[in-house]
Structure formats: C-alpha cells, structure tokens
Amino acid sequence: MSVTLTINGEKRTLDAASDTPLLWALRDELGMTGTKFGCGIASCGACTVHWDGIPSRSCQLQIGDLEGANITTIEGANGKAAEAVQAAWQELDVPQCGYCQSGQILAATALLSETPKPTDDDIDAAMDGNVCRCATYARIRKAIHVAADKMEG
C-alpha cells in the first residue's frame, strides 16, 4: 500500500505492506538509519521518534495507521530543545557505544520542550523507557540539566 506522511517537515510516500513498522520503513525504505532497532516490543526506546511532538516507539507504529502523520526522527531533530540537548550530549561525552542515543536524545528533547526545568524525578519519569546498556544514565541526567541551563541562557 501507499502511505503519505510528513517526515522531518517533508512529505514522503511509503510503498510497503500496511503492517510494516515505521521503524523498518524509515530504515529500509527511506534509508534513514538514525532510528535504531533495539527490541521490537517497545521495551527499550532505541526506536523513539516524535509523532506530533510526542515521543513514540516506531517499532509499534504500523505505517497503515500513519496517513498524514507528522513524524520527526533524529535526522530532523532541530529547534531550541533539540539543539541544546545535542550540544550538552557532546559537551559531556555522553555516548559510549551510542546505539541508544538517538532515542535518548529525542526523549530528552520532548521532556525539555514540555518541562524546561526538569527535576531529577521528572527525568526519571521521562527517561525510564529508554534503555542504555552502557549505562550512561549519570551523564544523560547531567546533560539534561546542562541542556536546560543552555535553553534558559
């Protein structure tokens, strides 16, 4: 089937089976590989994208349900919060293997867009769905606070 949706501000048409997860459509049909496959059951957050600004697990979104949807992936992450997050991530050398970080960054960006000055509890609540097997969590937490400061300044 053919589905037209907006990805990173551009109208894109996907020709694939309607049950194809957005994750695989992005990666295999559009060659946008920044969105990662981690678990396929919405347990790890590596495949996080924004759907109308809400962090969503692209492994669970079937393209047949996405006609007209507005999707942002790591490749299209921009704006004040995303830029502050990416800058803070780079400043603190957050990533190790880096595989989960697209999802972490999109989760953190959504958090800061909603809650510009998050507490540690806010961070726990917003980020607990995103697994990092390298356990870079201490730096992710710190980087979110740094990004919040950057947005303020």
Add this chain to the structure above:
Amino acid sequence: MLHQLQKPLEQAKPSRRTFLKMSAGAVGGLILAAKLPNTAKAAAGSGEFAQPFVHIRPDNTVAVLSKHLDKGQGTANGLATLVADELDASHEQIVLELAPSNPQLYANSLFGVQGTGGSTAMPNAFMQYRQAGAAAKAMIVSAAAKEWGVPAGEITVSSGVVSHPSGKTATLGELAGLAAQEEVPADPALKTPDQWVYIGKSFPRKDVKNKTVGAPDTYTIDFKRDGMLTATVARSPRFGGTVKSFDASEAEKVPGVVEIFQIPSGVAVVAESTWPAIKARDLLEIEWDDSAAETRSSDAMMSELKDMTTKPGLTVREDGDVDAALEASANVMKIDYDFPFLAHGAMEPLDIVAEFDGEKAEFWFASQIQTLDHNVAATILGIPFENVQINTLWSGGSFGRRAQQDSHPVSEVSFLMKAMRDAGMEKRPIKIVWTREDDMTGGYYRPMSAHKIKVGLDDDGNVTAVKYNIAAKSIIKGSAFEPMLMADGVDHNMTEGASDTTYSFPVMNMEQAFQETPVPVLWWRSVGHTHTAYVMETMMDRIAKETGKDPVALRLELLKDDPRKTNVLKLAAEKAGWDTPLPEGRHRGVAVHKSFGSYVAEVAEISFREDGTVKVEKVTAAVDCGIPVNPDNIRAQVEGGIGYGLGAILRNQVTLTDGYVEETNFDTYESLRMSDMPEIEVHIVPSTESPTGIGEPGTPPIGPAVANAIAAARDEWITSLPFTKAGLV
C-alpha cells in the same frame, strides 16, 4: 577477557605455534610504523601519508586507525589520543577509523592475533601508537626541513602546525605527501610525560558527534550495499537442536521474500528488506531434532553444579593441606553461592553484512576477533585467506558478545552465501539481522556457576584457611583458545579474581569442575570476576562480621603485600566518608578488586524503599589503572561498568525450562534504567605505571559492595543471584 593469553604466550611456545597455525596468516609480533610496501608509492603520488596506524590526508585530517574494535569503551579515541599527542596534531583534525582485518599489521600483541578483549587495548597498544605518532612527526619534520632547506632541529610542531623561526609554516596535510617519501624511523624519540599535551589530560571523544545526530553507516545494522538482501534465521529454540524438516509454504507467500534455505544453523529467510524477513520467519513450520539438545531446566543444571562443588575437582591453587587446617580451626564458616546465566544484551543485536563472488568475499561488521573470523570465512568459502576482506564497523555494544571463539555469525552468513550461490542466485550482498529475541535466547551466556566456600578462623578471629570449590561450564575448554589458555589443563578464566587473590590467607586451595552442556557460554564483561569478586568480597564482609572487625580495616590487614589495592581501598573509603556516620536510613558497603591489571574499590551507599526494595543511592569509586591516558573516559567506563554490573545483580538471569529460554526480551530480562542509576563519583589514582585497561574493571566490585551494604543494614547475606530472588528488587 583474553588477558590470560599473555602468560601462555610467554610460557608455552608450542601452544602458541599451534594457535597461530590454526589462525593461518597471522604472524603476530609488534609492527610499529613499518611502511606498507604496496601502498607507499601510491601514497606519495596522492599527497597522502598512509602508514598502518596513521593516515595524514591532503585535506589536513589525520585519521588514526584503531586495530581494536570500538564497542563503546572509547578505545579508538584512546589510541588516537596517543598518536595526536606524539604527532602534535590538533584535536580538531583527528578522525577515528577502525582498521580492517590484517593480522600482520594489526595483531593484538598480547594475543598474537587481531582481537579485542580482556581490557587489553591500551596495555598492548600504548607504546605502539605513541611510536606511530612519533614516527609520523619525525617524517613530517624531515620533509619540512628538506622543503624549506633548514635544519630539522629548528622545526617545531604544535597543534597540527609545522613552523620554523624564519616564519615558514605548513599544516600536516600540506606536508603529508612529502613525508610519505621519508624513511620510517626505527626508533623515533618519544615525549617524556611532562611534554604530553593530551595524555593524562583531556581528549574529548571524536565519535560523539556522529552518535548524537544519527549519522549513517555507523553500525553494521545501518550498513547497506547496492542490491543488498536481508535475512533472518530460525535457529533451534533448544541449544544443540538441528532442523529435522520444515515447511516454508506460508512463509514464501510473504511479499518481499526472495528465497528460503536450510543452512547448518537453521532455516534462513532471504528477503528484499528486514520486515518481510522477520514476518515470514514466524510463518515457518519447523520440526527440530533435539536428540543432541540440552533439554534440562536451569534448576536441574544448577543442582548438578552444586553437587559438583561437593566433590574433589581439578586443582587450581594448592597452598597446603587445607582440610587439616580447617579441621584445626576453632570455627569454620560454610557458604554456598550460585550465579545464573547472563545475556550480554548489547543494544545492537548481532548482525553482519557480506558478499561473495565465488572467488573473493568481503564482510562488514563489528568483528571483535578479526583473525578468527577471517579464517572461518576463508575455510567455509574454500578461498585463500587473502581473498577475504573484513571491514570493521562500530559496534552498538558487545560486553563480550561479539568475541565468539567459533565466529558463528561469519560462519552462518558464509554458509548462506554458499547456499545462495549453489542455488544459482545472482550475486547480491546479504545482511543477516538478529532480532532481540534471537540475541537474548541465542546463548553465549556468562556461564551459570556454583561456589562452595569454607573459611577457617582461629580463636582470635584470624583466618586460618580458605577452601573454594567452583563448578561451571568452561568458556575455554573445547574452544579455539583451549591450546593457549588451558596449557596447564586449568580454566583460569573461571577462577580469576579468586585463585590469584592477594589477601594473605595462610592456606588457600581452589578446585574447579566443568559442567557439560550444549548451551554455549562466553566472556561477559569482566568474565570470571563477575562471580569471584562477589564471592571473595562478600566473604570478606562475613569474616569481618563474624570476627567483629571493620570491613575496611580487615581488608587492609590482609592486603599488606598489595600496595595498589590498599591505595584504592583507602582512597574510596576516605572519599566516601567511611568513618563518618550516615544519615538515618542509609547504609554502606565496600568492595575492592583487581581485574585485568587495574584496581578498583567501590563504596556503595543504599537505602530501602517503603516496599522494602533496595535503592543504590551513591557509589564512590577509586581506580588505579596506571597512567590515566584519558581520565574522563576512565570515569565514563567506571560509571558504565558500575551500571552494567548493578543491573545484572539486581534482576538479570537467563533461565531454561526443559531447555527453552524463558527470558526473551527486555521485558523479562529487565535492564538497569535511569531511575535505578546511582550517583557515581570516580577518583583516579595518579600513576606512572604502564596503563592497564578500564573497560571491565569497574564492573566486579559493585555487586559485593551493594550486597555488603544490605548485610550491614539487615544482616541478610544474598548468596543466590540475582537480588530479585531475595525480594529486594
């Protein structure tokens, strides 16, 4: 991980030869900045300086080629730090690249083959990469001297700029082509530590930017070749099972499926893209032959292991008559421990890309032991070693999982490519993708193990004897590494961290027994130390409790002959305020352990939630890994190592029911998450000792430190892992 190779290399030459023969093409040895014979001329013409470890390009980038796989531990950046310092390059111009398989150029000098593990990257490459940087600098300076007609001694290099007092300046890139024509100095002068500009200071990771913008072609799963097909493989759900028969009629109907093959490891679904390959695989009807498969449950396997620890085993360490010493003791403490199978759970499941035209084969993946992988490919495809090219890609984690001794991903894709060729399919590159379930249920686990300890004490509370029996499946026995690593018949990987303890016990004997099972086992971040550190360090706290001593004081008393361990223990205790009272509801525990040549002490501070579960609030760590090449990366690795170990001891186990794996994904094998992560402080001991690794050593102490804190609070000793079994999570 593979660090035990070092000793056999020195002590058992015949084993080494056997090993190298198996790894045809490997010559081992330390290659410094030797000229690449076939590329030197070409490089001169291209304006590029191309040596094995350093490429200086006309665009003024300096690529440092890491002979080691970077799976997140920061090795590529660490080795680049060494080159940049000796070459006096700028941080901006450095580019990190991973070297392809080439045992002549890129062998791990501690293994004799190209491979990464055992936290050996920095110790084996520290001098080599500094020399490579220094040689490149000498050649640049020599080229500038000729070009400018000035004495080489008057030329300086700083932050990538070559200059002469006359005002002449050039970039490294501008001089690269000329420098390529210079002789490679055999013994270039190295900087003295006071001249270092990056080593021991700061060299932020050059791979971070790519990893924050979703850059393409970073990981194997992202890698694509024109016309590439994607495959999934249905492998036996029981370890050791094989395909008896299968029906692919439903699977074949899925649009996008190209062909379905039986291969030795199972049934492969080859499709135009990933989703059809996943979907169609679920529709395969396969009957498995389980006649050689493991059909036991893990409980039964653990009973067998426990039974094995009650019987005499293979002697690993024998100081004297331990039974007599225990008999003569006033008091004997008896403790049994058991540890489960653990999956590595790297974020990127296994994957590999390959193509084969009948004569030559090329692979793209995160190969961790390239030389083994290279050999297996050549053998299965029936082509010469030199007709195989392995390109090393960045890895989304590994924790040991990609260091398979049997090279099973290479083996599987090679058999599939042969099958495709035999079926007359046109030559197309193929990618095999593992789902999380494939990865989690696919074995190669940290072995499950049982431990039986007896500690003798005299009337004054002094330790008189320690007897330690351990049983597990050997990671090494029967593997490609057996000739090297078990030259004396003993699997040291299983007992490391206990048999080599520096606690001065009057008598300590240790015996091991090997379980036989088709469940494949493998090195898991810190290997034997994952269980021995837990046993030894909780044992120390039990002795302290039994004898009324302070846990830190008892350790210091028994570590008189180990000044470096003593130092980290004192430093962690001091920074954690060991002797100061804790706030209400907080409890402390300590552990200190040496692994892979590095010393780490950790003090864990815990509290209990209202439901009685444990929360690790803070960990104060002290580490001595010799010269701290990149202090921030050392901190990062200790932070991550603590988190990795903590997640495992809290709630990770792989269990089998009638041979079938119960934990199939992150919903049942629950990872550490943000809300579990303690605050972590890492203190680095200044050192002039040779650098040792840091990828693994942060992991072993965290389990016992937390267990000891729980015991300090409740007098409850956890001896069966994970903590979920004790209702603490």
